[in-house]
Amino acid sequence: MPHTIASRCGPQTRAPEQRPSPNPIGLGRSLCSLPGFASTGNTAADLDTPTDSLPPARVELESIDAAHAVLRLVGDWTVNSTRRPEPTLAASVRSDAEIGFDLAAVSAWDSTLIAWLFTLVANCKVRKINFQLTSLPDGVRNLLELAQAVPEHIDATPFGPPAGWVTRIGLALSRGWEAAQNITTFIGECALAVAALIRGRAQFRRADLLLFMQEAGAEALPINLLISFLVGLILAFVGAVQLEQFGASIYVANLVAVAMVREMGCIMSGIIMCGRTGAAYAAQLGTMKVNQEIDAFRTFQFNPIGFLVLPRMIALFLMMPILTLFSNLAGIAGGVLIGIGMLDLTFLEYWHQTVGSLTFNHCVAGFMKSFVFGLIVAITGCYNGMRCPNNAAGVGQATTTAVVAGITAIVVADAVFAVLFNIFKI
Amino acid sequence: MAGPPHIELKNVELAYGDFVVMRDITAQVPRGQVFVIMGGSGCGKSTLLWNMIGLRQPPKGDILYDGRSLPAAEPAEREAIKRKFGVLFQGGGLWSSMTLAENIALPLTEHTDLPADEIERLIHLKLALVGLQGFEDFYPSQISGGMMKRAGLARAMALDPEILFFDEPSAGLDPVTSRRLDDLILHLRDNLGTTVVMVTHELDSIFAVADQAIFLDNVSRTVTAAGNPRELLRNTDDPAVRAFLTRGGQRTPAPAL
Numbered sequence: 001m002p003h004t005i006a007s008r009c010g011p012q013t014r015a016p017e018q019r020p021s022p023n024p025i026g027l028g029r030s031l032c033s034l035p036g037f038a039s040t041g042n043t044a045a046d047l048d049t050p051t052d053s054l055p056p057a058r059v060e061l062e063s064i065d066a067a068h069a070v071l072r073l074v075g076d077w078t079v080n081s082t083r084r085p086e087p088t089l090a091a092s093v094r095s096d097a098e099i100g101f102d103l104a105a106v107s108a109w110d111s112t113l114i115a116w117l118f119t120l121v122a123n124c125k126v127r128k129i130n131f132q133l134t135s136l137p138d139g140v141r142n143l144l145e146l147a148q149a150v151p152e153h154i155d156a157t158p159f160g161p162p163a164g165w166v167t168r169i170g171l172a173l174s175r176g177w178e179a180a181q182n183i184t185t186f187i188g189e190c191a192l193a194v195a196a197l198i199r200g201r202a203q204f205r206r207a208d209l210l211l212f213m214q215e216a217g218a219e220a221l222p223i224n225l226l227i228s229f230l231v232g233l234i235l236a237f238v239g240a241v242q243l244e245q246f247g248a249s250i251y252v253a254n255l256v257a258v259a260m261v262r263e264m265g266c267i268m269s270g271i272i273m274c275g276r277t278g279a280a281y282a283a284q285l286g287t288m289k290v291n292q293e294i295d296a297f298r299t300f301q302f303n304p305i306g307f308l309v310l311p312r313m314i315a316l317f318l319m320m321p322i323l324t325l326f327s328n329l330a331g332i333a334g335g336v337l338i339g340i341g342m343l344d345l346t347f348l349e350y351w352h353q354t355v356g357s358l359t360f361n362h363c364v365a366g367f368m369k370s371f372v373f374g375l376i377v378a379i380t381g382c383y384n385g386m387r388c389p390n391n392a393a394g395v396g397q398a399t400t401t402a403v404v405a406g407i408t409a410i411v412v413a414d415a416v417f418a419v420l421f422n423i424f425k426i
Numbered sequence: 427m428a429g430p431p432h433i434e435l436k437n438v439e440l441a442y443g444d445f446v447v448m449r450d451i452t453a454q455v456p457r458g459q460v461f462v463i464m465g466g467s468g469c470g471k472s473t474l475l476w477n478m479i480g481l482r483q484p485p486k487g488d489i490l491y492d493g494r495s496l497p498a499a500e501p502a503e504r505e506a507i508k509r510k511f512g513v514l515f516q517g518g519g520l521w522s523s524m525t526l527a528e529n530i531a532l533p534l535t536e537h538t539d540l541p542a543d544e545i546e547r548l549i550h551l552k553l554a555l556v557g558l559q560g561f562e563d564f565y566p567s568q569i570s571g572g573m574m575k576r577a578g579l580a581r582a583m584a585l586d587p588e589i590l591f592f593d594e595p596s597a598g599l600d601p602v603t604s605r606r607l608d609d610l611i612l613h614l615r616d617n618l619g620t621t622v623v624m625v626t627h628e629l630d631s632i633f634a635v636a637d638q639a640i641f642l643d644n645v646s647r648t649v650t651a652a653g654n655p656r657e658l659l660r661n662t663d664d665p666a667v668r669a670f671l672t673r674g675g676q677r678t679p680a681p682a683l
Contacts, residue, residue, distance in 0.1 A: 079538050079540060079586070083541060083544075084544065087547070110586050111548055111551060111552070111583075111586045112540070112544060112547075112548065114551055115544070115547040115548045115550065115551035116547060118547070118550065118551045118554065119547045119550065119551075122550075138617070139616075139617040139618070142613065142616070142617045143555065143613070143617050143618070146555055146610070146613055147551055147554035147555045147559075148554070149557065150554070150557035150558075150559060151559070152554075152559040152560040153558070153559060153560030153561055154560055389567065390567060391522040391565075391566065391567040392522040392523070393522050393523040393567075394567070
């Protein structure tokens with residue numbers, strides 16, 4: 001039952017009517033529970049009582065003389081009652097007026113009453129209206145005074161004033177420059193960690209490396225095989241439909257073999273590993289940063305790059321070519337299925353055509369790229385994880401950025417390789 | 427006050443799988459009291475709190491609110507009982523993707539029909555009550571740990587709960603802030619009649635705010651002491667309780683108020 005306050009307002013007040021508590025969500029009940037106030041109890045039945053019959057919350061301003069007035073609040077001031085009036089005083093009230101309160105006719109109240117009074121006092125502050133809080137019942141006054149105890153924090157907004165477009169362009173450029181510096185620093189630190197590894201002064205635990213290799217290798221193999229098999233199948237199918245028109249269906253084998261080995265094998269592995277392992281690295285390192293685990297490494301003189309990033313990088317660098325090899329084989333297997341099933345080729349025919357179409361350069365091109373893609377996935381994943389903001393939303397953001405940046409970087413790098421291979425005739 | 431106690435624990439057992447942490451926890455909390463659950467680390471204090479909030483189901487025993495059992499309640503009734511709870515989590519538990527104002531606004535918009543301007547007034551009030559007026563548009567990551575805890579309390583108070591649950595409210599707070607939080611708890615009890623259930627092992631807090639406390643004993647796995655902590659300190663014969671309340675014997679048995 002909402003708090004009834006009449007008995008706290010002295011003998012001049014009148015008692016409110018007793019009524020069952022219409023209170024669908026339990027709000028306002030807490031206010032009734034002062035010792036000495038009757039409670040109708042909190043039974044399940046009163047949870048569905050309709051609220052239409054509540055006396056509406058009203059305000060009456062009664063002038064005593066030119067400088068004194070009483071603000072009389074009437075009705076039900078709980079969360080269940082209808083809209084309350086605006087918490088302002090009429091402009092006719094003199095700026096140095098003394099306003100007292102009379103809450104005797106309030107049948108029930110909860111935080112909404114205090115919130116209303118709080119806003120009223122704040123709104124009338126500039127008008128220097130003098131509210132006599134002592135005329136409020138104790139419970140209301142205490143809470144109001146508590147709310148007013150700490151002045152509003154106004155000196156800083158979290159985001160600062162909105163910036164003009166020149167400022168925004170400048171900020172974006174300086175952020176871009178900063179990001180370029182950060183990622184360069186990060187790659188530099190990784191290079192130093194690799195140098196330390198070569199000098200035999202690596203700090204990470206061997207078990208970690210083996211675990212990461214298992215996660216990025218054997219555990220990633222099934223999905224890699226499945227996707228590559230289907231990609232090979234699709235390539236072969238699209239090729240078969242076209243080449244069959246020219247009676248050149250045997251060249252499906254060339255198409256699939258060259259496309260898989262040169263491009264699709266490493267790109268598909270790269271993209272799968274970016275979504276699977278790069279995202280996992282960003283989330284792991286991001287969560288570790290939020291938990292201050294990375295700071296803990298620093299305080300024990302461990303280089304977090306060497307301890308956390310390096311083993312992940314090595315694992316992907318070593319596993320990606322192996323995944324690519326399996327991916328190539330799976331893609332070719334997909335081609336074989338179409339060749340035998342749709343084009344009535346024999347396995348041997350298909351196999352000889354495949355072997356004949358692949359040159360050493362095709363294989364070198366594909367494998368060179370796979371090493372680079374492995375590094376790209378590791379670096380985007382770890383970089384974003386290590387730079388994650390210290391909160392839950394930040395971890396999600398870091399993971400998203402890791403995957404988006406990783407896939408973009410893989411495709412861009414592939415384009416760069418295409419140009420380079422063309423120049424060097426690989 | 428007539429009628430059943432506000433909260434009643436009846437032979438509650440706490441367990442993780444087959445491992446029984448505590449058994450036979452019995453207590454009655456009248457309306458408007460501060461009830462403290464004390465005990466050493468790992469004795470199941472927080473587990474008891476999770477059971478009382480309904481996040482876990484006790485394997486044995488019953489937890490009654492105004493005579494209605496929470497574990498046995500049908501989903502709709504359970505919702506109704508739980509609506510009257512406000513919970514302050516150890517780290518504040520604020521939703522990090524929302525501003526402080528949005529954190530408090532969410533339960534208000536979901537569970538009431540209030541118009542937007544009234545919700546805004548309530549948000550201002552609740553933040554002002556915990557001394558965070560003007561921080562409405564800050565994200566949890568932009569404020570300090572103590573402020574996050576206070577903002578968590580503002581959110582817990584959003585729906586004017588009848589019962590406030592606190593999990594280690596003083597953990598990670600400086601003594602002054604912790605004292606202010608104690609004062610705020612007493613303020614809520616005195617002015618709003620809120621019943622408070624608190625898990626803590628901060629002795630100063632316990633002596634300052636508790637009307638009633640139970641001591642969960644690690645060794646015997648049950649409640650070994652119950653009552654007002656100041657009286658417990660004077661009267662108890664149990665060495666574990668005495669050691670707890672005197673910080674292992676360092677504290678003089680007559681704490682200053």
